[in-house]
Amino acid sequence: MQSVKSTAAPPRRLLASLGLDARLVFMVAAIAGIWIVFHVLTGGIFLTARNLWNLSVQTASVGVMVSGMVLIIVMRNIDLSIGSILGFTGMFMAVVNTQLFSQNTWWAALLTLLLGLLLGVLVGVIQGTWIAVLGVPSFIVTLGGLLIFRGGAWLLTSGQTVAPLSESFQILGGGLNGSIGGLWSWFVGAAIMVAILWADVRVYQQRARRGLPNRSVALQALLTGASLLLVLAFVLVMNSYADPRSGLPRGMPVPVLLMLGVTAIMMWVVRATRFGRYVFAYGGNPEAARLAGINTRRLTIMVFGLMGLLAALAGAIQSARLNAGTNSTGTLAELSVIAAAVIGGTSLSGGTGSIPGAFLGAILMASLINGMLLLDLPSAWQNVVQGLVLMLAVTLDVLVQQRRAK
């Protein structure tokens, strides 16, 4: 290890010697800073159980989509249509839920969701095929998609809002019955903690057995302990927000569980599957990937299909939360998602990106929006701030790339 010291700045080197990713540490610090600033500015409202619970639900829709966007950008593409796909599939599910499966049963809600997800995949696959087979730049195809699916959301009901949705379907949005309660939250929290402990110990033992460099036992214990505390704090915060009707703790909202599940699965996909490996190989060197016998067309189609699936899941969450299908749901969502991915370390030049980073990016974007809402900033100013954050994030990326090229 000593022989391959990088030439990076000293703080980065310190973090590297601790076995930590500098960008992730920086992002956690940035989120903490934003939270503290908003807490002060709002006169102590931001860091309350109620607001953090709301923040977690507000993060869910961007958090669900951002991991798909990471793969899209890693493959040197972009998807501008996800906000519209979200609106289109959300509207579709609202129609299905009110017309076709209007019974208030879990299977009717599930069928609604499955049909919506299927539509999302279909839309994504069509766009992906257009890009991969016809060779049209993804920017143009998905810009077309942005208009087409927003129009489609309007055409489904001639612009009429569809409401109310069945109570079973509303669970997806984290509304009245959309949390799993205190007891189950403890179970889920305990399961996550056991998983973290098991994974950390296993990786540590494996590396030790194969003679690979490891952190010191004390440091590893500290880091593992910190992750366990984070999960514990999460459960405690979620359980401290009581349901106003019953006074019982709400616990983890269902959309937040969906986001955590999607993030965990996508981390695994990137780390452990051929699909994930090929996405990054293509991003690093498309020609090399093709010459290595990778079917790059199919890969592109699959990634856009996956993006469509995640956008539809976000559509279900948003519609269920609104308890309505409207033709404007998800407008401009693509910008928050792209910003979250780029802030999280996904490079627009392709080949680099991280799911945990993008997840933190989603929290950061949602925190900004939540804080500005609490401060009663007009939505025009919120757009200005979001636009600036997007430009700043990309500027940082460009600067990093330029330094690397030197």
Place this chain on the structure above:
Amino acid sequence: MSLATGVPLIETRGIFKSFGGIHALENVSVALAPGEVLGLLGHNGAGKSTLIKMLSGAYTADAGQILMNGQEVRLTSPRTAQNLGIETIYQNLALADNLDVAANIFLGRELLRGGVLDEDTMELESRKVLDRLKVNLPDLKKPVFNLSGGQRQCIAISRAIYFKAKVLIMDEPTAALGPQETAQVNELILSLRQEGVGIFLISHDLHDVFDLADRVTVMKNGKVVGSALTSQISQDEVLEMIIAGKLPRREVLTP
């Protein structure tokens, strides 16, 4: 070692290829015996690169045949060529910079365990094959971005060796390397030849080609000018063939 005895390892017969009306290859026939190093020579645009892309499955021919051990094969994609034991080492576009050493060696042919990438075995196997090539890389889990040209070329070569290439196509394998690394790659070519691997060597360096190749084939304007054993032709004569497309007066050409 020579074509006079037995069936060629790989052979093209009357290959034609054109791109938008431009004839990149016209009636190209070349052959390679097991354990033979064939130097493929010619100016830029002579058709060398198109020919090797044809042999590695990246392009398909408009007309003509490719035969392996006397049997016609259809190389419709890089994967089919790899499955037949044809490995290609490209000039500079072979590696994904952002992936680590082991991931690059196994790119497209990852080892799986229960449907999941088997990182440990891939790392250990990479270490083994790199040791065989006497390449010393401290950390196989680092992206190849920071490695030198020679180290990167060795990764590309170890990929071909790990998957037991029968036919190895090397496009300017030493163009980006220093003298020491060049010597190392050249040594490797000779040891692979001894193992019976047939090698196409594309190079601008006539000295290298004469040191390594048993035979040379010269191309010009998409056509084969001629072939000759390096032991029977002089560098000046080969140069004449490359520049002017002019055949030597004496009888040195082989089929």
